[in-house]
Amino acid sequence: MSDASINTQARASHGDAEFGDYFALLKPRVMSLVVFTAAVGLLAAPGSVHPFVAFCAILFIAVGGGASGALNMWYDADIDRLMKRTQSRPIPAGKVTEGEALAVGVALSGFAVVMLGLAANWVAAGLLAFTIFFYVVIYTMWLKRWTPQNIVIGGAAGAFPPMIGWAVVTGGISIESVLMFTLTFMWTPPHFWALCLFMKSDYKDAGVPMLHVTHGRRVTRNHILVYTLLLAVVAIGMAFTGVGGPIYLTTALILNGLFVAGAISIWRRDEEISEADGYKREKAFFALSLIYLFLHFGAILTEATLAPYGIGGW
């Protein structure tokens, strides 16, 4: 084996990432939620935009969301190395350097905001810029490592996409878009806290002050119930606004009934019971939370799609 081959192999493992490794920096799974909720916000808004402009707007919102994911991975590389759930991310896995992630994040953030402004309007672009700022600076750099309420306030970052989609069409903000924001905002805490209950060692090892680490599991279970009840009020109340209708109301009543029942079930359990059955109820609640958000936005989309035929809406 020559020196040349040794050098080649060394570089292959450090710094010669595949395209997919850079794509993984954008958190594709989170991006899919961003795309879906932004598309619903855009399609449910009164008025219309050219289909190509709509496609581009969703794409730029997705790129902006992905860019904030890359910046999150850059800043959180130290704790990502400690948590099992995040050890396979491109930076801890040694595929992409921290500097590369920072460069990708900054470049794509600027690109997404400017292109959204040019393609749609500057209100939507401003909201996207604020979303990136909120996720990276307010959540990742400040709240995440400082307060157990990190997920509550940080959840706002993931809640902005439907508002941005709405702003692409209307050029502004309205009660319906704020309620779509509130739906995701209120959904995030019970969704994440349920995950924390059965992924307990991860956040503790990394020293992230999640509620269950700082205040214990009993308090976390109480919080899940309270937020789920508040979420149910918002979700069902939204049925009586411009984006709601009988289909949405039926969906919201069923899903919130199941979600509240799941939260009560988690609240009534203690660690002994949960450990005995491998956190079965907590895992089921987490799985339901994923379907919950998807179906609520799906119902809004259905109402908007059927409205021109006189079926959707009130």
Next chain:
Amino acid sequence: MSFREHHELHKRRFGRNLGVALVLVSFIVIVFGLTVVKVTRGDYEPENASIQRDQ
């Protein structure tokens, strides 16, 4: 070992270069498409252009 021999590294670099090329081509298509849509809809015409045309 010959430098011409195909190493796994070359495959990775090719994939990365191809990905960047596709992204750049997509960007050109998007900018062109947006330009066509905006010009066709008259987004860049001055507000009084239609009045001037009628006169």
